[in-house]
Amino acid sequence: MKETISRRNFLKGALATGTVMAGAGLVGCAGGGSPAKADAPTADVAGGEKGRWSWSVKPDPITDVAETIDCDVLIIGAGAAGVPAAMYAGLEGIDTVVMQKEATVQTNGQGFGTWNNEWGTEQGIEWDIPTTMQAFADLANGKANLKLVKNVLERTGECSKLIIENIPEPKASPAIVDGYVAYRWLYDDDLSTRYKAFADLYAAMGEKAAEHGVNFLYSTPAVQLIVDESGAVTGAIGERKGGEYVQVNARKGVVLATGDISDDDEMLEAYCPVMLGMPTLHAVATNTGDGHKMGMWAGAKMDTPSVGLMMHFDPTPLPQGAAPFSAVPWLHVNVNAERFTNENVGYQALATAVAMQPEHRAFQIIDSHLLEHAFDYTNGGRPADEKALNGAVEAGQILKADTIEELAGMAGLDAAALQKTIDRYNELVDKGNDEDFGMASEFFVWNGIKDAPFYAIERMPGKLAVCGGLASDERCRALKEDGTPVPNLYVSGNVQGSFFGYDYPVVGFGGFSLSRAATGGILAVKQIMGTFDEPIA
Template sequence: MGENRIQQNEMSRRSFIVGAAAGTAGLAAAGLFSGCSAQPNTSTDNAEKTNSPTIPEEFTDGVYLTKAISMHGPINVKTVIADGAISEVTVLNNRESYVIGEAAINSMPQRILDSQCIDVDCVTGATLTSMAIQNAVSEAITLAGGDPGNFKGYQSPEPKEADVERECDVAIMGAGMAGLMAAWKLAENGKSVMVFEKMPYVGGCMPITSTAWNAQDTIIQKAWGTEQIFEAWSSVEAQLQSYREGRIEPDNPYYNPDMPFITPMFDAARDATDMMINIGVGFCPISDWPAPQLAPGAFSIGGKFCLDIVKNYLTYQLGVEIITEAPVTELVTNEGAVTGLVAKGADGTVYHIASKAVMLASGGYISNNELMEQYQPDELKFPLMGPPWATGDGLLLGQEAGAALETMDQGVTSHYSGAVSHAEISYIHYVCPGVVVNGSGARFVSENMEYKQALRVFKDQPTTDFYWVFDEVSRQGMVPSGNSYRLDYTFLLETGDATEAGNYQELAEKLNLPDLTATLDAVNECARNGAVDEFGNEKLRAMLLDGNMYAIKVTPTPYIAQGGLKVDPACHVQKEDGTPIAGLYAAGDVVGSVENRDGAMYRIGLTQAIAYGLIAGETMSAEL
């Protein structure tokens, strides 16, 4: 059942991308191909003829500009046809994530060019971006009068298998931030380290986060001045106190007021941040965001530069060996102790590694259908948008070695995504202030709720239709210059995620939301009186209901499943009875949220990965 559901989600995304690509008009240079006419025409037939490009009867050389919708919006591609062949493919602009989407942007055009096939292998982990480029080139061939079927039939080269035997002090499965921080500390302490990563890039979730984490008493915070920072974020002790006073939940089955997992996390997050600063990783001024945020800006661009610096420092200065596209397939054990691993590279090389310790830092399991059906079946009401590497490999290997699982009952964490395009839009409520309503147009939750926890409330609604509703003033926040995050959400008007109407009554009618007008009237009444609404929201503002109104159809999309390998605060992987498995350590999403272990809801996974990666490195350094 789970497998069919995921396949349907993937097909809906693919169908949308194909449809979006086919629906865009290609333009050719030097008059070889004309684009859409801007002349008005009241006739539907004439309008279709005017806006539809003229396709030549023969395959025609030229420059064709096409676009397709990908994970984060449109991708514009230039395809040059010369002498009946593809002579150039260039991605002109895009909104894809740095590192991950960038991997497809950088390699797919050359793959298509070299093979003359549009159905070349997609870049692992960047499937949607790869498919968008393929679709854009396919449309260019069609617009040139050619048959895209003539440019299919790609055959992947057969890898040449070879066995390699190696030794090291520590072998690490996964080159996300947990694995990289552990490798850093180990190598600084003189240990030899090999890191195996199944994706073609390093960094794990770093490139798809806001690139901010929760750390206090850092160099940058001290320089900024603690008096400029929110009190609860002004020091490690202040942050721990905020957990004691509200974030850990006494009715949670894992409640522990001593916070043995959370307490060391903040000390390690501070130390890890300072380590990065000392090798040149840039951070933005703190301003109104009290956590360290990577420079030169929010979101994946900061993560890209951080990863470049950290990876180069580890490999060139500390001698850490990082092998990408080499998934770990087996843990080697001897009399109950883990003594190495086996990994298989994309080129066919099989690595047999003997080591004194193995660390699992391979990510979570949300992209594993069977595990989700087993542990999180209630969350499958919505489409999953987890990272492609989160297939539970490390969790399963750990279990084979005798490890127990813990906190598997803590649910999932979700993004907001566009219900039509499936583009991730988790910050829409920050950049476009408004209200969220259900399929009838009624409010049911505070808009101040963190998007990470939204699924807990959304899944209890009888419908999966939800809308983010806002006015013309808030719409200005859809452009990068209109919000402090420099996000561009204007593409939602192109993809069909966003609906525009002349006023709120018209919007309610367009979307068949019978309760919307009464809902927005009540919101305005509450805002004008300065009252707190029934959901405890103190920040409602009056809307311009008689001007243009907008609604974005959103859906919660689970991206992290909580729970994972049982570990102690020093990162030893444990059996059911709490005894450690000799030689085996773990950190990051493979162990789930360490906050859950003390009875707190998940907050910032990047904090946990960076901090506990460092803790794991310190533990292994001391024990080897």
């Protein structure tokens, strides 16, 4: 399916990342060194010292090994980064083993954002990577290794080509969004199939890798890297279900592809505390920072907090399901019926603001004019048409009432407090000046809450991914505290740091989380094999 659509229309069905680009993200996914202070997230990992965190103490080497396997490349993790890396390695005939925590391939999300894409070139896109890099740098808060970002970004097109050529079903569905190519994988061009199809895509890549000789050790989480006397990583120890240990020796290198930290509350406390207490959107809560911890024990440096977070309204942890109009900058009130923020901010920023409210919940409030400008806002919200509105009301995802008092009762809000908030809001709308929170007047004046029927839309963000990990150079090598590589240790996906800023950039780079994971995993294997600068596909 070929289509060219605006960002707003694309986001109508695609603001769940994991994802978008797991994670993620849209299209929608640990530091050694000198001793740390007691309240710092990094710690001395030398044996015998008690530190602030459970991973502060490097565990004793495991020696009671029941089986030993030798290979050239060991990939730890069969998810967003590990599976494409394994398929590439298999296609190249590289002797490869994959250790996977779960019994199957695991991933979250719905698609890729890609640049230097051949399909996009055919549609008339003139790729301008320097301009794209400027836009990324503006969003990265000075935290990104921009050489790494460039190496990955400009090869996402090659990565998607490799996947599409080798996995014809489910079918890739491209669209041009903000000047880049976004892929979703669908069945029968049906957008509602995007999550299942993306999971099936990864399962098919895993099967392709196995067909080409890659040895998958399922239900065998890696628990410790093997480090020789010179400090080089030479393999890993995995633990099988019965408690036996298997040692995999990797002659050329080890790729960490273990996902993020968002399912580990202690790591969230250390690196991304705003996510504490938030519900997860992962199908399986396996993102517990295993690779971060093992990397720290091997001498790698962790990104300095705060790390990039991906915490979105779509999909939703709310039982009624995801409603349209997410992040559209209408009045937002918390469970105390109080306005708490400037609503005209980016999608992730608004989700963060809601997460910081009591019960991590809020309600969008608007009146009968909600559709008049639904597609005119510019902050990355998810607009919809009258059919979608009526369907969401019917499904109980949007509350509708003829009076504010009735609406408050339906939402469980104090009616007098809500009316007071709305009266103040309407006063400012009539002035054309948001004196309380400073929303841009061009949008604010559309948002009066005066004419019935009135609507309330409950919002609660769920955690998708923490996009920060071990420091990395431009060739996916994990770095020590002094900036030199840990020999033979490579990072990809959300165990790789040095990439995103404090927030994942949904607008302008949707789907980059997953495409950078897939591309970075492949590039890590290529670096190990000495072919980094050769084409992927």
